[in-house]
Amino acid sequence: MQIDWLTTFLAVVDHGGFHAASEATFRAQSRISAHVASLEREVGAVLLDRSARPVQLTDAGSAFVEHARRTVAALQQGKAAIQAVRGLVSGDIILGTYPSAAAAFVPRLLAEYRDAYPGVHLQLHETATVLLDELLEKGPVELALRPTKPATTRRDLTHRLLWRERMVVVHHPLHRLASIDGNLPLAELEGEGLILTGRSFEHDSEPFLMLMERGVSPVVTYVTNQPQTLVSLVRENLGVAVTNELAVRTSEHAGVMVRRLADETLHRDVGVFWREGMVWSSAARALFELLLITALPQGTLDLRL
Incomplete structure (x- = not known):
């Protein structure tokens, strides 16, 4: 057998x-x-x-x-x-991630891991945030980079925080928001047709949940899991986007305005997730330890301390 x-x-x-x-x-x-x-x-x-x-x-x-x-x-x-x-690090491992982390952080991580552990075959599985949970629970993903919101519904998943980044507003230069100086009040988003990151219009859209928690009733026009698509929709003046800052930084965003929000509590926390009770391979342990020391994307707050 x-x-x-x-x-x-x-x-x-x-x-x-x-x-x-x-x-x-x-x-x-x-x-x-x-x-x-x-x-x-x-x-x-x-x-x-x-x-x-x-x-x-x-x-x-x-x-x-x-x-x-x-x-x-x-x-x-x-x-x-x-x-x-034997003190060896070898084997295969699959790291799960979502689009903006895959663009802003993962390439540096993979390069450092390759140089440190040439005997390991490290694969990347990029998908929507909510789909990472099942891949962690049932395999084949052992570790995954994932925002803490929307919260996982899997009780056997645990995590360690890595970084915090701002949520930002992206709008067309001719939109009425362009006439407002400084950081944008959340109230200005009320009634606006919004473009959000996620896979559906409500339950798994992180910005939707954040706005609802703060008393803003989002009017959702489009939802996309791809940062470049989100920016392109804004460039055509099809709505106002609310997304994480790294999603914009890793996209070609000429022709749009990127604005901070007056509510500084609107942010994304990102962690590394794994299944409780997982048998840690040497390759997974080495990757986890590297995640705790690899330089984080510019503009993020280090939560690993």
């Missing part, structure tokens, strides 16, 4: 299907199917009901799955113990 068969089987179980497991593990779906089939032949039983949507465990699969988890965990613990004894 091969350990790959067990990890593939668990990926199908945790992600609800062969296609989802293929995407999560970066393996061809045909390979996923072959691994599960080999495992079933080895144990002499059908473990998955492929006719169900999502794929379900059979009775035999339900009896087997926890044994598979313990076997994989025990092997990981054994490998970590050997690496600790």
Whole structure:
């Protein structure tokens, strides 16, 4: 029996299907199917009901799955113990992140990690903030850079703060806000058609939640997870954007105005997240430690102390 068969089987179980497991593990779906089939032949039983949507465990699969988890965990613990004894940092690790951190901070981090630990294959998985939680909980991501808002709904995730950055307003030079001097009062955003960062119009949009907490009822015109798209929409005078400062700094923002808010409590806190109880590989531990010393993006407040 091969350990790959067990990890593939668990990926199908945790992600609800062969296609989802293929995407999560970066393996061809045909390979996923072959691994599960080999495992079933080895144990002499059908473990998955492929006719169900999502794929379900059979009775035999339900009896087997926890044994598979313990076997994989025990092997990981054994490998970590050997690496600790030998003082080696090697293996594979996947870091999750969201767009503006990927542009403003991650390249420097990856370069320093590569130079310090050439024996590690470090992969990057960039996606929307709320999608990082599932990747942390079910794999394959071990560590993820994530804003603290919207708050995670996964009780087994924990984090350590890294930095704080301002939230800013971005508007067209001909917009009425251009006539207001100094930092913008939040009340000026009431009734404005807003362009926000996020994936939906409410529950996972960080600026939406921040404005609601401060008594401003946002009128949402567009929502995008891509900083450059947000700036481009503002450039065409399609609305006023509220976003984190790094999103603007990492975008080409000629032709728009970037303004600070009078309410200085409107900010984004970013941390490194991981799953409680995770078996830390030497590669993950080394990456975590590097996150605590790598130079942060310009204009951010260091929260690591």
